[in-house]
Amino acid sequence: MPPVPSIKLADGQHIPQFGLGVFQTPADQTAEIVGDAFRLGYRHIDTAAIYKNEAGVGAAVAASGLARDELYITTKLWNAEQGYDSGLRALDTSLATLGLDTIDLYLIHWPCPANGKFVDSWKALIQAQKDGKVKSIGVSNFRVEDLDRIAQATGVVPVINQIELHPYLQQGALRAYHDQHGIVTESWSPLARGNELLSHATLQAIAAAHGKTAAQVILRWHLQLGLVVFPKSATPSRIKENIEIFDFVLSDDDMRAIAALDTGTRIGPDPATMN
Template sequence: MMDKTISKVLLNDGLEVPAIGFGTYQLNGADGVNAIKNAIDIGYRLLDTAFNYENEGAVGEAVRQSSIPREELLICSKLPGRHHAYQEAIQTIQESLYRGGLEYYDLYLIHWPNPRVNLYVEAWQALIEAKKQGLIRSIGVCNFLPEHIDRLIKETDVKPSINQIELYPYFNQEEQRLWHTEQGIVTESWSPLGRGNSVLENKKIVDIAKAYRKSTSQVILRWHIQSGAIPIPKASSQKHQRDNLDIFDFQLTEEEMSVISGLTTETGRTYNQDPRTHEEF
């Protein structure tokens, strides 16, 4: 049996984060506050929100209602595409903090590169400045391709600590993950269990799950962990929240990892949100 304690991941700027986080997309209002507070009480310490989720306030309220001190939590939010211009980005980060009633974010990410608008370097410069001001502890990106990150590094000499990307067994992003590893950038997985598709019913994963007396969700999340990625599953029910954390007492074999990774397809993006063309505002 393995230790069930949640392992930690060290980012390239020295910040240590849990190996699994809690996604808060669509957890809004009082119900959202209750779900997020439950997640904190159960053991989640990394909370993922975004300006565009319109629930930074609910996350902040859940933090205040929980019995866990703020300094033991790591809270992440994200900059929307419509505010990539430098001054707008600075003000949006400040607004994010006001919404959450927080003094700082532990992580703050650019949500999408929006290459057609072509202001993501300016947005990155704003995040660098906000970190200098103490508003953010660690800065990163979402959905950036190597070409986008290369440009950030070339023009600012500051490397993202994290790149949060769509990643699950039908879209394993192996090439991008290897590039992250070479660059010392941590991979984080959004929609790690897929989004309303059939991955949870996949027979190969079901068979692996039966062998460990685990659910398919737990096996998939374990696959993320062993792939070196930080999954951020969302769950509103306490049962699913607990199940998603209960993945540190078993280990998949190399063969089982290969079986799951082998399910990937070239068209695995759930809604074809290609960072080369997708615009998020």
């Protein structure tokens, strides 16, 4: 398999463009699943404190035999721990649970605007980066107004915003803002959680033309848009299938056909009201 390409972040670090998400991966299965993914060529793992499986990710890292700088680990600050002091404590807990000295990317999981703590949380992440506990800092599920607020308050722009993004929710306006401000877009729920999207006639036709599955077509679409994408799966065959997307290219017509599927439909919470 060709190596996974990486994207240079505004802080000079590089992030693998493709990885494995472990949302809803059972804690007692995480180490085995992530270990299998490493053997298939995955090097980028996306977890979060709220997933309760950081220990399994850490165990897989320790058992992998891979150099630490070959791996890219993301975790996230949960809503209940937002704030300056509590945010720094939460990071220390995640580091200990993962068994790591540094985290490659640390994100604020949700802005939770009604709680009014995300600016203080962002200041904590800035300090953590200065302290060398994290290499890169970013956010997840932030809207334009949230991004503007933390930048204005601190002068520091996140290197990444991880957002719900799939063919039904293509986030064109937010992606354009990211591009203008040097923020990389990272897609969560890239397959829109499944069956209905995967059975769409347009995607099925494109998949048949390339000898690929609809899921592989969608993941390839994310890559060709310049997005970072990390589909989640606990199924070995699906984990293998998902990474087999570097041996074909979608045509301009394919990309236009997928662009036409955008309906603005969310499957996850609305960041404006998630608190």
